[in-house]
Amino acid sequence: MRKVIRKWFWVWQFDKEEKWLNEMAARGLALSSVGFARYEFEEAEPGEYTCRLELLAQYPNHPESEQYIRFLEETGVEQVGSYMRWVYFRKRRALGEFDLYSDNASRLHHLRRIMMLLLPLLIFNAYIGCYNLFLYMQNHFAVSLVCALLSLTIAILLGIGMLLLERKRKRLQTEAQLFE
Amino acid sequence: MAEANGALTEAVYYILLSLTEPLHGYGIMQKVESLSHGRVRLAAGTLYGAISTMLEHGWIIGASGEAGGRKKEYIITAAGKAVLRGELERLEELIANGKQILGGIET
Incomplete structure (x- = not known):
């Protein structure tokens, strides 16, 4: 089933x-x-x-x-x-046991890979958002405002995600200073 | 090509030790676990990363397994053995110093 x-x-x-x-x-x-x-x-x-x-x-x-x-x-x-x-x-x-990573170096490597997946999206959305906000201030078209708010919302969300990942990365990094 | 800097990771040390005979990935995991009496369990992703890096450094090479064997086997090179000997010296220094200093301290 x-x-x-x-x-x-x-x-x-x-x-x-x-x-x-x-x-x-x-x-x-x-x-x-x-x-x-x-x-x-x-x-x-x-x-x-x-x-x-x-x-x-x-x-x-x-x-x-x-x-x-x-x-x-x-x-x-x-x-x-x-x-x-x-x-x-x-x-x-x-x-047997199943883990993909057994040391902090490889866990950090994976975490960085995930952060690098989000970073370009964050920058892209922040840029598009700011650009549309700027356009709206010039032309007062509603569509520019909608685009700006949409992109900025996504950017903020991604920003929160990045912060959470960064906290996790810092914890691991500190741990890695003492232990493999 | 023995790298002068620093300590080997525990994973790399044990993988090199296990590859004095040709082994495939799963064989390395099992041998390392038995060498360390069950203490060191290499995770497959970490092992794969370590193997790739050691291949690049020329510390191990792919060994041609028995005919029909689909799994890829690896074996240590002379460069790898030199790295291992260097690490052994370093470890002996750590142990000698540890024993000398801690040996005189009541715990």
């Missing part, structure tokens, strides 16, 4: 998303495919699988990513799906 759940997570909530997927797995629903804000589960033994998600440096069909995914598969990991550069994995508990 399959079960589809529509649920939204912001990019910076990837930890929360992963935790939720593992709570589902603990209840006997193993992730079997993903889409835009859409998760498909299949029935499994409660706690049969561990789920992990990762933002890859390249799209999943890029040769470098394919090589990486093949490497993971050799350790018993299954790729259940992907959305853009995000890839979703699962592994049977019986095959």
Whole structure:
């Protein structure tokens, strides 16, 4: 039996998303495919699988990513799906613990990759927003104001996300000064 | 090509040690876990990153596995062994100093 759940997570909530997927797995629903804000589960033994998600440096069909995914598969990991550069994995508990990162350096590396995904979008939206605001002050067209407010709202949202990620990065960075 | 600067990470140290025989990724994870009596569990992503970097540095190379073996195997190079020996010296210094100083302190 399959079960589809529509649920939204912001990019910076990837930890929360992963935790939720593992709570589902603990209840006997193993992730079997993903889409835009859409998760498909299949029935499994409660706690049969561990789920992990990762933002890859390249799209999943890029040769470098394919090589990486093949490497993971050799350790018993299954790729259940992907959305853009995000890839979703699962592994049977019986095959051992499943983590993608075991030191702070690689956790930081992944976190920076996520921040670099958001940064250009933040700059772009902030720029478009300010530009439209400037236009509105010149021409008083309602459409300019709407564009400005829309872009600035997105920029603020992304800004909040970046701040949350930055806090997490700082915590990890401090930890990394003491421990690998 | 032994790099003069600093300490190896625990992951790199154990991966190099495990590759004195040809092993594929999963084999490295298992051997490192058994070498460290279960203490060091390398996560697959971290291991992959370490392997890629060590290949670039020439510390390990891809070994041609047995015929029909689809999984890619790796083995340590002379440069890798030199790095390992350098690290061993550094570790011995750490241990000697630790023992000498802590040895005289009542805990």
